[in-house]
Amino acid sequence: MKKTFPSVAGDVFWGVFVLGIAAFVLLGTVGTEISQRRAAAWVRHTITVESKLNRLAAHLRRAESGERGYLLTADEQFLEPLEKLRLRTDAEIDDIRDLVRDNPKQLGALEELAPLTKDRIEVLEAGVQMIKDGRASEAVALVRSGHGKTLMDRISALLDQMGQEEERLFHEREQAYLSASEALEIVFGFLFLAIAGSGLFILFSSQKRIRDLKMAYDQVVEQSGLRLQAEAQLRQSQKLEALGHLAGGIAHDFNNLLAVIVASINILRRKVAGVSGCDELCSSAEGSADKAARLVRRLLAFSREQSRPSSSSRRSLRRGRGARHAGAREFCWMSA
Numbered sequence: 001m002k003k004t005f006p007s008v009a010g011d012v013f014w015g016v017f018v019l020g021i022a023a024f025v026l027l028g029t030v031g032t033e034i035s036q037r038r039a040a041a042w043v044r045h046t047i048t049v050e051s052k053l054n055r056l057a058a059h060l061r062r063a064e065s066g067e068r069g070y071l072l073t074a075d076e077q078f079l080e081p082l083e084k085l086r087l088r089t090d091a092e093i094d095d096i097r098d099l100v101r102d103n104p105k106q107l108g109a110l111e112e113l114a115p116l117t118k119d120r121i122e123v124l125e126a127g128v129q130m131i132k133d134g135r136a137s138e139a140v141a142l143v144r145s146g147h148g149k150t151l152m153d154r155i156s157a158l159l160d161q162m163g164q165e166e167e168r169l170f171h172e173r174e175q176a177y178l179s180a181s182e183a184l185e186i187v188f189g190f191l192f193l194a195i196a197g198s199g200l201f202i203l204f205s206s207q208k209r210i211r212d213l214k215m216a217y218d219q220v221v222e223q224s225g226l227r228l229q230a231e232a233q234l235r236q237s238q239k240l241e242a243l244g245h246l247a248g249g250i251a252h253d254f255n256n257l258l259a260v261i262v263a264s265i266n267i268l269r270r271k272v273a274g275v276s277g278c279d280e281l282c283s284s285a286e287g288s289a290d291k292a293a294r295l296v297r298r299l300l301a302f303s304r305e306q307s308r309p310s311s312s313s314r315r316s317l318r319r320g321r322g323a324r325h326a327g328a329r330e331f332c333w334m335s336a
Contacts, residue, residue, distance in 0.1 A: 265289065
């Protein structure tokens with residue numbers, strides 16, 4: 001036993017060393033995963049900002065087209081985009097402001113964009129109101145003045161500026177996401193190697209002990225096989241003996257019931273003597289009672305046979321106990 005202590009201490013040392021490396025790599029994996037998720041969140045953030053900027057520009061273009069259609073046809077269906085723009089502009093600008101709050105450059109451009117958008121909506125609504133009031137010439141003059149175009153050009157320039165900034169941020173954040181993904185793959189590779197190394201170490205260090213224990217176990221199992229077989233025979237004998245006692249008790253109780261039934265049939269036969277058909281019924285009942293009596297006799301015979309203990313099972317049990325003690329001594333010797 002003294003020779004095993006250095007080996008066990010060495011195994012413990014190397015096992016702790018490998019597990020420590022695996023834990024270190026695992027912490028690196030967690031940190032890299034967090035960085036990757038953060039980079040992915042920023043990429044989604046940039047895409048969301050670009051989508052909202054494009055949606056605001058599309059609403060403005062549809063509102064301008066609707067105003068021109070209304071100037072030409074006086075059909076109020078063309079005013080639906082302008083009405084949607086008026087209702088949604090403040091909410092969309094507030095959403096964009098919340099998204100770009102961390103970027104002073106984008107926030108400054110948005111603060112300039114918000115009043116220009118409101119001015120452009122007011123110019124569009126003014127032209128529509130002139131048409132409704134029958135002042136078509138004034139509405140045409142307002143369009144020709146170029147004030148609305150000037151506002152729209154500035155709005156478009158600001159939207160393009162903000163879009164370019166988001167595109168730049170998108171490329172930076174996409175590159176950060178790709179770098180985090182590559183780092184995560186590398187860390188996963190180191191983690192796999194660490195886990196594989198620890199697994200192989202544990203496997204190789206435990207194989208010898210497993211082989212030794214298996215040899216000892218096989219010897220004990222081989223020596224205790226006779227004991228198990230004898231105990232199984234004894235249990236079977238005890239089950240049959242219990243079954244014999246049960247069958248004997250049932251047979252005695254059933255025999256008592258049969259005695260009452262047979263006596264009642266004999267009394268009934270005397271009382272209904274001469275009645276047509278009753279004698280045949282009594283004979284049939286007596287025949288069934290005789291069959292039941294034969295069954296009772298068989299149960300009693302089975303009970304007497306199973307109640308006698310088997311000498312062979314006792315001899316097998318003694319042999320099994322001897323083998324068990326021998327196997328125990330052998331296993332203790334191998335363990336020492």
